[in-house]
Amino acid sequence: MGMEISAKDREAFKIIELEVGTKWDKIQNQFKKLVKKYHPDMNAGNKKFEEKLKIVTLAYTQLKLAYKDKVDDAEFRY
Secondary structure (H helix, E strand, O other): OOOOOOHHHHHHHHHOOOOOOOOHHHHHHHHHHHHHHHOOOOOOOOHHHHHHHHHHHHHHHHHHHHHHHHHHHHHHHO
């Protein structure tokens, strides 16, 4: 019995450049890597990177909520 992965979650994995179902610690590491890559301090004045950082952050938040729900569901069952 596997967890259903929503279209939003699939899109979030794509944005963060990871395979669907990647473990949480790898998601966190990839997010940190992308934040460094797109951070305004590293790319002064580049609006394209600023926008990409916002999108990456939203995708990470989506996955964070999905994983939190998964953990909460597992704890609820036991």
